[in-house]
Amino acid sequence: MVFKFSTFNLTEDPPDFNLPSPPASQSLTTCLPLNHAGCSFIKAITPCQVTAGASLCLANSASTFDCWRPSESVQCPVEGCLKRFTFDELKVATNNFSETKKVGEGLYGCVYEGILRDDSRVAIKRLARRTSQACRFHAEVKLGTMICHRNLARVQGFCLSSEHGEYMLVYNFMVNGSLDSLLRGQLPLDWPARKKIAIGAARGLSHLHDLGIIHRDIKPEVILLDEDFEAYVADSGTALFMDEDRGKAVSEGEPSGEDAYFNDCPMGTLHYMDPEHFTGKNSVKSDVYGFGLTLLELISGRRAWETTCLDGNKLVLLQWAHALSENEQLERLVDTNMPCGYDKSEVEKTVRLALLCTQLDPEKRPYMAEAVLSLEGIISLEKRWEKYQTDAVMRFENAYLDSSSGDFTPCHNEEGLYGPR
Template identity: 70%
Template sequence: MTFKFSTIDLTKDPPDFDPQSTPASRSSTICLPLNPAGCSFIKATTSCQVAAGASLRLANSASKFGCWRPSEPIQCPEEGRLKRFTVRELKGATNNFSETKKVGKGGFSCVYEGLLGDGSRVAIKRLTRHPALVLILRAEVKLGNMIWHRNLLPVHGFCLSSKHGEYTLVYTFMVNGSLDSLLLRGQSTEKPPLDWPTRKKIAIGAARGISHLHDLRIIHRDIKPANILLNEDFEAHIGDFGLALFMDEYKEKAVCEGEPNGEDAYFRSSTMGTIGYMDLASFTGTYSVKSDVYGFGMTLLELISGRRVWETTCLDGNELGLCAWAHALSENEQWERLVDTNMPSGYNESEVEKTVRLALLCTQLDPKKRPYMAEAVLFLEGIIGLEKRWEEYQLEDELPGLDNLSISSYSSSCPSKDESSGPR
């Protein structure tokens, strides 16, 4: 099985992939999960400009997306309860989109901190004209009109001005930024490392937010630490709904044995998501609520270890990816080696071990074996246990064969076998 992707730069998290960019002439190798534990790897030849950690939005053409093309006018989405801001309001809030107000940048947007006339502190996402622009605007505005939940990033409004070329979304400002920015190696040390109670709180909040989306029959399709925003109390808010799939609109594209309204319905769509947080089905453009569960499981492993999903670690002289490493440590009852060395001491060992088990259950290759997000919430809150599922996991899933763990493109050397988890 071969997938076409591109050259990987593991030193940074690059901007989102642009389907209209010129293909790279070079090729290299990346590794995709392929075993019942979600931990083994296969090689994939790379030939397009996509990088690990970058959002993967593949399309043969703008027409396949069903999106805006330069010759077509952009229609305003339904406003509903959201406010439609003027260009003047947003320029005033950001000092004319000053560089000093910029707090983030992606392939499709720049994000600015703003102060509205009423004193509200907001985050203003300024979108670029892109073939997926209409889909992103529509999904964000529609979801903003539908939902107000404590663990979903509130959308206050938008600005759409063809005259000024302004396509903007306005959200509540999150003081502590993204989870990714707090875990990422090399970031500013102004804030202390997250302790275990805070990490557990973030995990529960994120799980609640995703579960609520699933209750409303919405698949996020891009669950990762960069899309988990944190307020001043480190309350998690799921954000970036531009890739959201509304299941009720895709009933005719459902591919399942049961009813399209069932929990296990799968839907065909363009391949979208972020490498490292996408399960194997997602690479074929097939999505279900269990696609988000996989992304959540990988996020849990990052939250516990402080490592990126594609970072490698040496265990007994063998180079393993994050999921394979967690699986191996769990099999050998050495899960404590997975814990971020930056995490302050005093964490609850039992809770961390159980959370590692949940992460491994969420990243199983077979989506049917993964728990639902509602179950993950109850487990993290200590209301239910997953002992039976874990016993089945141990019986059915073996440590991946080392012959399948060829990831030489990730690292050229293997440190001593005594090395344990390091900081990001």
């Protein structure tokens, strides 16, 4: 067994522990034994990192008719208590939810920029009026009361109004929007910024897993960026709480560790879902898969479903990255809009990590704690990579990719041009 030895009592908080900003992994000196499979670093959670969750009672009768009526019964604990806003407060903050204040829109609803009475700038998520959104609201309020981490988007408060039929969530405003919008925008990201984003997102996701929470929808759109390009994992409305959903556990042993699997309806976004996720099988490794694809987008600037012509075939991003790896041409994957050059060895290691994260067999993917340490250069996954290269099971010329990502199709353009399928 391999250990990274502790320098403080695990039953107490470290002297320099700061609740609003928990320690990054390189300053976390807890004992980190490898598990029995030799794969995962098990990290201790200090008491102050977790506060009680919220109890949210939803109107049961509303779901019968697929209407949407929020309950007024929300109980928040003293610690981690969220501010409750009135509908009128948020209406004024957004100039009556003006289109000019809208900064995002999706199936979940709309996001508006708002200015509160104290002149603070916030993002207000106004959920669509569907019964299913009540569960999203419940999950995000619960997470808002129990999570305090530098790389997780923090819920400031909420609005729950039965009179207006509204569920709204209030967050800190992120100047640089989402990683997805930034990669498609006019501001080119250099390698240090991309590396910082990758590490921040990995830290946030690793912390969720430490708390027994599976995000279930990791993609560039849920990685938010502040003015310093610090990454925050957001949109946890589809999260699965391992302790709360013990009845859905299908693995042997305690259904709360990182090796636990849960049967539930498929959640997430099509192109970022791992193979087992399509069957309703959820685990932390499902998040790892989405993170791997997000890493590939971060490096290449291309969307997961965009195709590239190679040897007469159209390949989606993951297939293309794998093919370039086999041909030792990973430099072709790097975003041509990346300014100021980049560290070739660092980029290569990051691509390798992404490919390890997106292996078809979830048991062979690293845990997020390992991904963090790898990105920070603390550990090496070289042996994993060597096995990946020699293991025939890892080859992507198989039925799964052909069926889920689209069959290889003839490509008449050999210049490497790509576009949406």
